[in-house]
Amino acid sequence: MAEKISQETVVKVSRLARLSLTSDEAEKMTSQLAGMLEHFRDIDALDLADVEPMTQPYPLKNVLRKDVEAPSLDRQEVLGQAPATESGRFRVPPTIGFDV
Amino acid sequence: MQKLVEIASGVSNGSLSASAVVEQHLARIDVRESEIHAFNLVTADQARLDAAKVDADVKSGKKVGALAGVPIAVKDNMCTRGVETTCSSKILQGWKPPYDATVVTKLRAAGAIIIGKTNLDEFAMGSSTENSAFGPTKNPHDISRVPGGSSGGSAAAVAAGFAAASLGSDTGGSIRQPAALCGVVGVKPTYGVVSRYGLVAFASSLDQIGPFTCDVRDAATLLEVISGHDPLDSTSIPQPAPSLVSVLEHGVAGMRIGRVTDLPEGCEADVLERLESAFDALRSAGATIVDIKLPSIQYCLTAYYLIAPAEASSNLARYDGVRYGNRVDAADLNSMYAATREAGFGEEVKRRIMLGTYALSAGYYDAYYGKALKVRRLISDDFARAYQSVDTILTPTSPSVAFEFGSKTDNPLAMYLCDVFTIPTNLAGHPAMSVPFGTGAHSMPVGVQVLAPTLGEQAMFKVAAELERAS
Numbered sequence: 001m002a003e004k005i006s007q008e009t010v011v012k013v014s015r016l017a018r019l020s021l022t023s024d025e026a027e028k029m030t031s032q033l034a035g036m037l038e039h040f041r042d043i044d045a046l047d048l049a050d051v052e053p054m055t056q057p058y059p060l061k062n063v064l065r066k067d068v069e070a071p072s073l074d075r076q077e078v079l080g081q082a083p084a085t086e087s088g089r090f091r092v093p094p095t096i097g098f099d100v
Numbered sequence: 101m102q103k104l105v106e107i108a109s110g111v112s113n114g115s116l117s118a119s120a121v122v123e124q125h126l127a128r129i130d131v132r133e134s135e136i137h138a139f140n141l142v143t144a145d146q147a148r149l150d151a152a153k154v155d156a157d158v159k160s161g162k163k164v165g166a167l168a169g170v171p172i173a174v175k176d177n178m179c180t181r182g183v184e185t186t187c188s189s190k191i192l193q194g195w196k197p198p199y200d201a202t203v204v205t206k207l208r209a210a211g212a213i214i215i216g217k218t219n220l221d222e223f224a225m226g227s228s229t230e231n232s233a234f235g236p237t238k239n240p241h242d243i244s245r246v247p248g249g250s251s252g253g254s255a256a257a258v259a260a261g262f263a264a265a266s267l268g269s270d271t272g273g274s275i276r277q278p279a280a281l282c283g284v285v286g287v288k289p290t291y292g293v294v295s296r297y298g299l300v301a302f303a304s305s306l307d308q309i310g311p312f313t314c315d316v317r318d319a320a321t322l323l324e325v326i327s328g329h330d331p332l333d334s335t336s337i338p339q340p341a342p343s344l345v346s347v348l349e350h351g352v353a354g355m356r357i358g359r360v361t362d363l364p365e366g367c368e369a370d371v372l373e374r375l376e377s378a379f380d381a382l383r384s385a386g387a388t389i390v391d392i393k394l395p396s397i398q399y400c401l402t403a404y405y406l407i408a409p410a411e412a413s414s415n416l417a418r419y420d421g422v423r424y425g426n427r428v429d430a431a432d433l434n435s436m437y438a439a440t441r442e443a444g445f446g447e448e449v450k451r452r453i454m455l456g457t458y459a460l461s462a463g464y465y466d467a468y469y470g471k472a473l474k475v476r477r478l479i480s481d482d483f484a485r486a487y488q489s490v491d492t493i494l495t496p497t498s499p500s501v502a503f504e505f506g507s508k509t510d511n512p513l514a515m516y517l518c519d520v521f522t523i524p525t526n527l528a529g530h531p532a533m534s535v536p537f538g539t540g541a542h543s544m545p546v547g548v549q550v551l552a553p554t555l556g557e558q559a560m561f562k563v564a565a566e567l568e569r570a571s
Binding site for chain 2: 005007008009010011013014015017018019020021029032033035036037039040041042043046048052053054055056057058060062063065073074077081082083092093094095
């Protein structure tokens with residue numbers, strides 16, 4: 001399995017997860033994640049080459065509903081729970097012109 | 101404590117008033133809720149209105165449902181239209197869902213009175229309710245001890261008599277472990293038996309809703325009401341709700357009960373002693389105890405703590421300060437996302453998002469998540485082999501009785517070990533339930549866990565009912 005997790009990796013992952021961890025948090029997280037990943041090495045001993053991955057417990061496939069009209073959520077009620085709206089839409093800060 | 105079935109039958113035949121029942125429960129809440137903190141919200145006004153309506157229906161001769169007048173508490177990760185649903189997280193504080201969860205719709209249709217929303221570990225991630233952003237719930241048997249988690253508020257609400265029953269959700273043991281620690285019955289049904297529509301998702305391939313009650317009959321009654329196919333949940337099993345109350349008096353004569361000989365280590369002696377008494381009781385009632393092996397369950401923590409955080413990291417991506425919940429303003433969209441999530445999520449939730457994001461990220465996917473899915477298959481195969489020779493399996497629910505606050509908060513792995521006996525059934529998608537079976541250390545309740553194969557609820561309830569008669 002992979003090498004010990006570094007604080008640099010933790011910071012990178014936090015960016016992927018859209019979390020702005022403080023440096024104290026990143027440090028603590030690095031040591032806690034390292035401890036967990038160490039524990040998780042127990043499965044390295046298993047021979048899994050011929051094992052089919054299990055993604056769901058009950059074998060249902062392609063569950064589709066009939067394409068018929070049905071009531072949907074009340075628009076005002078939904079928008080009423082948003083942090084910011086404008087003209088019946090969700091309002092967000094600028095999405096372009098900044099570093100990602 | 102008044103049983104759910106007694107309340108429902110009394111209210112239906114007019115010998116009990118739903119309003120009086122609700123007042124009795126609200127009075128108990130008044131006396132003890134300030135020290136227990138089972139609820140994030142007590143919906144007293146609405147409960148009174150709903151009870152009055154049930155009473156009026158009975159008076160006017162209208163047919164009322166199977167849960168008429170029964171006060172039920174609902175875990176605060178199930179959507180209730182217009183009523184705050186927080187998941188015990190700051191990020192959702194104040195959020196009023198625009199729809200009801202299917203289980204809530206079913207409770208209302210059956211005449212149940214929703215009395216409040218119960219506390220939990222934030223987003224159901226934890227085993228003690230110590231991860232709630234609004235403070236922990238206390239165990240009604242000893243307030244220096246945890247009620248278990250994540251559905252600790254739901255377990256405590258029933259144990260303290262605040263509600264005749266409650267609903268919780270179980271991803272790795274979050275119904276069964278608190279049920280054991282609080283001395284009540286808790287059921288995790290087969291994955292897909294109860295609709296997850298309106299249950300705030302934690303790990304979608306593992307989550308399942310189920311009941312907490314004072315006894316096995318109440319659990320069977322409530323589970324019959326909330327189960328059944330739901331077109332709004334694409335993982336709902338297309339089958340009618342199972343008949344459970346009808347099997348409770350069947351006994352266990354001739355049944356084969358599995359005893360796991362390679363159980364993971366670390367279970368306290370007092371709990372193992374109660375488990376042995378449970379086997380003795382079932383043997384006396386005519387069951388055969390069969391030794392079985394589940395060699396792969398020793399890897400269940402690894403599989404679970406890779407799969408559940410991976411699914412959670414994806415599910416919790418939706419809390420971004422755009423459509424609902426709270427926002428921390430920033431100059432651009434990405435900074436707003438990060439600031440919102442940094443301020444809104446607690447430590448354990450961040451830890452699991454990080455773990456899950458890492459396990460799914462390029463370069464690590466095969467080494468962690470991919471392997472975990474294969475281990476999940478091995479565990480499921482172990483159960484399949486075992487169920488060729490047994491009808492149900494009996495294990496401890498929790499490795500110990502309720503522990504003291506703070507005793508595991510500094511070590512995530514120690515906390516995760518609380519779930520070592522409950523996680524395997526979530527990975528397999530099977531049903532399992534915890535039944536109170538006497539007391540252990542510090543006179544605290546001990547639960548034993550009855551496991552059954554997919555859709556084996558009837559066998560599971562037969563054994564549970566027998567254990568209850570013997571306890």
